[in-house]
Amino acid sequence: MSFEVRPTKQHSGSKLSRERQEYFRLMQLGYGNKEASKLVGINPRTGREWRNGRPEGRKKRPRPPAHIAQVPSGASSRFLSEPDRIHIADRLREKATVRAIAAELGRAPSTISREIRRNRTALPDGRAYYRPYAAQRRADARKPRLKPGKISQNPELKDFIQDRLTKRWSPEQICHALRGHFPDRPEMHVVHETIYQALYVQGRGELRRELARALRTGRTMRKPHRQSVRRRSRFTAPMVMISDRPAEAADRAVPGHWEGDCIVGAGHRSAIGTLVERSTRFTMLVHLPDGHRAEHFHLALADTIGQLPPQLRRSLTWDQGNEMAGHHLFSTTMDMPVYFCNPGSPWQRGSNENTNGLLRQYFPKGTDLSVHTREDLDAVAAELNARPRKTLGWDTPAQRLAALLTSAALPD
Numbered sequence: 170m171s172f173e174v175r176p177t178k179q180h181s182g183s184k185l186s187r188e189r190q191e192y193f194r195l196m197q198l199g200y201g202n203k204e205a206s207k208l209v210g211i212n213p214r215t216g217r218e219w220r221n222g223r224p225e226g227r228k229k230r231p232r233p234p235a236h237i238a239q240v241p242s243g244a245s246s247r248f249l250s251e252p253d254r255i256h257i258a259d260r261l262r263e264k265a266t267v268r269a270i271a272a273e274l275g276r277a278p279s280t281i282s283r284e285i286r287r288n289r290t291a292l293p294d295g296r297a298y299y300r301p302y303a304a305q306r307r308a309d310a311r312k313p314r315l316k317p318g319k320i321s322q323n324p325e326l327k328d329f330i331q332d333r334l335t336k337r338w339s340p341e342q343i344c345h346a347l348r349g350h351f352p353d354r355p356e357m358h359v360v361h362e363t364i365y366q367a368l369y370v371q372g373r374g375e376l377r378r379e380l381a382r383a384l385r386t387g388r389t390m391r392k393p394h395r396q397s398v399r400r401r402s403r404f405t406a407p408m409v410m411i412s413d414r415p416a417e418a419a420d421r422a423v424p425g426h427w428e429g430d431c432i433v434g435a436g437h438r439s440a441i442g443t444l445v446e447r448s449t450r451f452t453m454l455v456h457l458p459d460g461h462r463a464e465h466f467h468l469a470l471a472d473t474i475g476q477l478p479p480q481l482r483r484s485l486t487w488d489q490g491n492e493m494a495g496h497h498l499f500s501t502t503m504d505m506p507v508y509f510c511n512p513g514s515p516w517q518r519g520s521n522e523n524t525n526g527l528l529r530q531y532f533p534k535g536t537d538l539s540v541h542t543r544e545d546l547d548a549v550a551a552e553l554n555a556r557p558r559k560t561l562g563w564d565t566p567a568q569r570l571a572a573l574l575t576s577a578a579l580p581d
Contacts, residue, residue: 189219196220249276249284249308254301257281261299319359320367320376326357327376330364334380340364365391404489406497411486411517414508418484421448424573425483428521429470431461431492432528434538440492441538441546442470443528445521446481449569450561452524452553454546458539467495471502478574484508486518527553 188209195205206216222234249257253274260270267285271278288304289297320327326347333343340361351357367376368384369391418426426447431440442455455473459465474482482505487493489509496507510517531549532538554567561569 192216192219249280251301251305254284254288254304254308257284258299258301258304261285318367319356319363323356326359329357330359330367331376331380334364334376334383337383337385339385404494404496408489408496408509409506411508411510414484414486418447418486418508423483424448424570425481426486427474427484428486428518430488430518430521430525431490432525432532432538433461434532435535439537439539441528441532441541442466442473442492443521443525444473444485445524446566446570447520449566449573450520450524450558451566451570452550454528454550456541456543456546461492463492463494466492467499467502471499474503474505481573486510486521488515488518524553 188211192205192209192211195208196202200208202216202220203213206213209216220234253276256274257270260273267281268278271281274281284304285299288307289299290303291297320330329347329350330343333346338346343364344359344361347357347359364376368381414426417423424446427444428447429442429444431442433440438460440457440461442457442461444453444455445451453473453476455469457466457469459469474485482503484506485499486508487496487510489512493499493507493509496509499505500507515522528549532541551567554570555565557563557565
């Protein structure tokens, strides 16, 4: 580290510019907020406010996010630096391909080709050269700067958007309506992100703040999403990922491979476990009278799976929900491996997601699921398993499972 970290917090009222630069440098190197804040010597809340800004509605006055451009030029960045541009110019003189240059810089080929196209120098005779220092000056001049938004400059556009927002239209619906009403007026065309920015970004004031409550989420502030590359494992026992699942489970040829999930009730206070067999689409429901905390869930899951014969207990695929923190205990008890999907990838359990949608006919969102007894869940599962399915050639899941059990019981 290039500077000495303060041993104790100072109350001198300084702007902590050096600490802020080091904080952003550590964040770009892959540190999390907590680790970077600890190394720099600040409270993690201060780091979050540097990165995300301070919203309105609190005791302290709001402030925008700090500019990451304050990080020293030697730090890693998603933007091309001057040394990168010098390398591009040198390699172009050597007749290197765009893909070769991109591989050497660790960038996408489209990044390099776009850089050459946007920042090259055109000569009067029609020829064009890529000159790195001139390209750097053009890139610096093109950096984001405060400028008036499109909505604030056009009263007609602003009135149209505000009128539709009061009618609870979504920003995407408004954007399509603008293109339909004004097909030949590009100044009346915006993308839905422009509307969200006008509602949420502090200091712009393009749309009335209270209109954000008309959105379906009802949020007056944006909810930041965690970066998937910085996710930490939420279980103490190591997870086995879906990429390690046997091929026989993927092609649905062999029965006994299951997908599972939880559907939750009002306030996440109640839940029902759902299990779907991949080859027959047979559904089983897990009764959770003690809630869906991990210490109770794996026991209830084992009790439900235990009703199956051993040949139908080959594997279980689940998402990374907290309820499966006891997956190693379940696997040991039932001799049944558990495979986990990647974060934010519900399509890796497509059959289960489809079944959860069917179950919402019986267990609507926002209702208390604890009122349903074991007998209620069995009745719903039996009704689903008696429905003919197009994907099964209009057989029912119950018929397919019965045929499998009958063939397994017949002597060779």
